[in-house]
Amino acid sequence: MSWFTKVKKPLEAIALRKRIPEGVWRKCESCKEIIYSIELERNFNVCSKCGHHHRISAESRIKLLIDENTFKEEDEGLVPVDPLKFRDSRKYKDRISDAQKKTGNKEAIIAGSGLIENRPVEIAAFNFDFMGGSMGSVVGEKVTRTFERALSNKRPAIVVSCSGGARMQEGLFSLMQMAKTAAAVGRLSKAGLPYISVLVDPVTGGVTASFAMLGDIIVAEPGALICFAGPRVIEQTIGKKLPEGFQRSEFLLQHGFVDIVVNRLELKSTIALLLDHMCGQIVCPLPEPEQDEEAEAGPEEQAL
């Protein structure tokens, strides 16, 4: 038998396997279990076997949190520019247009207004797929405007952060977004309006160290990496391996920097409940118990 005839068989097998359309099955990043894609999506990308929270896009995040057909996008026209004419191995401009093509978004964040179980809110959600959700001028501006809309419309603000931090390619302009957004949180807070910061895997650097850590209430999804300096940087600095679970949501909860860790599927109802507690209608004074009820109860009690 010649070498060439031998090769034929496995080729056929590959061709056969290819008949199954791509993307029907997905492997869980944590437990490696093979899951039916549609099932995973229906579960908002939470693994039904191990509960691992896979990353979701900004659009899916809005869909998860905002009542159907109530989301109205704002500031979608804001696009990044290249003030530094930044270029490393590639031009910043090219990186932007690649990210825009890849995600269909103009920037790493979507902002707007909508209802959460009928409660009007201003919301912004990061898209990690757009340059690691990094914060440049546009992201900083959209976050700031979200707080400002909340302020002028007297509504709660919700920001779902998922970001690698400040965007290097915009240099100090990016850094200044930290101060700009932090100051905007301060103005909202002074007006007595609530801000819920939702942290999802990962939130690092300049985003953690500004508005993300300044929520009246900070909610985190399970297992999310939330830190100032990333684990690799710390390992390099201290020359030691970091323990399992370091800088994860549960670790921050334990150290007092997160209020609650909430499963993605309960995120919406939890936020709705929190909003009620902070700014739901106040019924005051509490209604007196009805007279006749008391009269009825009276003799029965005596009889007992």
Add this chain to the structure above:
Amino acid sequence: MAVNYLDFEEPIVDLEAKIDELRELSGKDGVDFTSEIKKLHRKVNRLRKDTFSKLTPWQRTRLARHQLRPYALDYINHMTTGFVELHGDRLFGDGVSIVGGFARFEGQSVMVIGQQKGRDLKERSFRNFGMAHPEGYRKAVRLMKLAEKFNRPIITLLDTPGAYPGVGAEERGQSEAIARSMMEMAVLRVPVICVVIGEGGSGGALALGVGNRMLMMENAVYSVITPEGCAAILWKSCDKLEEASEALRLTARDLLGFGLIDEIVKEPLGGAHRDPVATASILRRAIRRNLEHFRDLSPEAIVSHREKKFREMGVFA
């Protein structure tokens, strides 16, 4: 003086050594080298002017980190009197990478807060190389609020490679400390003047940099990430430091051009460490001039000036 110089200063140092040599010989053998010495002096001055007028951003970064460069406490000693250092964040510790306290500046009491590096090995490790832990930032906020309470202007001196990336720092909420510091600074009802005196290292520096004015020493740098970090991430190489520092536009002149800082403070030729006393005196006058702008403003006007300044930062289309 030749103990500590950077490689690009080598030709200057060589010439200066030659001058010293000639001067020594001059007296001994009865030979007169005065005219040669004069000539060399002119040459060395020209060379220095030439070298320092076209420093690359990376060279400037190294000058900003120079071991002999005046640090926060040097400026405080030269610019103020009656400095009383105050310690502790009242929560966990002192945070010794940041120093602060009341001082008398140009006849009035102020709160001065600075990021402090160490000069010798022992002090450098004591100051954690100028990289603050959360307690440092929390102490700074406490002191700034103290200043606000007693209506004293605030001066902050920035000089840090960045906030410390360590286990304890993360456990105690480094990001929260930085975020809160910025938020609190934004609404201080007294004037705040910030100066980058050396290294303005990212969020660790900005945490004390939300002021009404941002001044920068001529050879200081201020950046979103260190050139080392940027090169490692974007160039995936540790020796692209020239390229990274060039791309980041971290020099005072670049940042003034972008409108991200308000003023450049001149340094003596060759850098602040050539004459710390003169440098401090130049800076003192610059701070006084900037403080005077705010003397007659109401607390509300001071706050809204600062809020507006940061609200306008960023460029987009």
